[in-house]
Amino acid sequence: MNNLLVMAMKLSTGYVRASGYAHKVRRVLFALTRGKVDPKEVVRAAGELNQYIFERFQELGVDKADVVRITVPFEIQDGKIVWDYGSLNIEIYRRSEEEKLAKALEEVEEREKELEERISEIEETATRIKNLVEELLEKIERLKEEHTSLKLKAEE
Template sequence: MRLSTGFVRASGYAYKVRRVLFALTRKKVEPREVVRAAGELNQRIFERLQELGVEKSDVIRITVPFRIEDGTIVWDYNGMNIEVYRKSEEENLARAMEEIEEREKALEEQIKELEELALQLRDTSEKILEKLEELKQEHTSLKLRAEE
């Protein structure tokens, strides 16, 4: 398997790594293991970014192969690749990243709104089912009284 962050500001790589890893390993490993493995990888990435002299505003893309052994995520650090696009050299990419960040934020807000709506629909559905049960019980008791 391979984790790939896509383009992300250096200041936000840790969150992105954790989020992508959770998505890739859903129902394959325990959430506690995802948190542990993401922390381990993020430390290694941080050290490498320092070596490369990466600024927080630079844009990076990280790919790292990994495998799952007995419920544990094992990183292939030899295969880790970090692409760096320096803001000072890549103004167009920086502007594109700002647009991507705005779109991601809007998407997250829409997802949250839909989740709330889904919860409201579930509550409404449960209330409808309760009313149906009440009607069935009333109908049954009316039927029994009529038969007496």
Template sequence: MKLSTGYVRASGYAHKVRRVLFALVRRRVEPKEVVRAAGELNQRIFDRLVEMKVDKADVIRVTVPFSIRDGQIVWDYENLEIEVYRREEEENLARAMEEVEARERELEERIKEVEEVALRLKELSEELLERIERLKEEHTSLKIKAEE
């Protein structure tokens, strides 16, 4: 099994770990064991966050595999992953997303303009074809009158 917190502020990871773990092992492990295992994992995460100099306002995502043996949760700490998204990076990302969204809106407007031109060209093309057909009809009727 694998626990994944999803994206959460570093200041709130411990509560999220506990909630997710309770949901994952419901009816398979005693609640006291969930509390013990969550506390153990949270201490390990805290130590790593301190080593990584993670600010409490940064966003993190924790994933760690685990197994259940004899009613106990056993963490696979070798595969503990902590992704960190720094607050400063978030602001840069937010600005970049705004720019992307603005460019997408501009692209949509330009596509709409081109579509309108294409529609007008189609209408003009149809009008030209109608006029050509009328000219052919007139030419054919003139030819028939001349032959009579």
């Protein structure tokens, strides 16, 4: 471990229930810093960040059933993890909004299905065109062969 090295990194939890954010933060931080920072420092830094996030959750009225995604940049300076709290981002997807989200997802899925159907139609058309081109090329080759054999017969 090179303690003089300053390394910029970013922690991102992915989507997680608010009730499970602390465990996820700790796991992700351990994974990101493996071999770069003493494990005791990881535990300390994760605890510090989790306390900060918990306070933000209270300010924002986050319910434990809400889904969140947390991202925060940090640096490793002299073997210590230093959080950039000013750039902390907490996305919140409230459970009360799940019905709206479900409808939106349903609409997206319908549009994706429509898109897949149209792509399939275009692929079928492209295959038919390809087959026609191959058929035309075969006919052209036959004409050339016939023309060449006629030419040879005429020269005899």
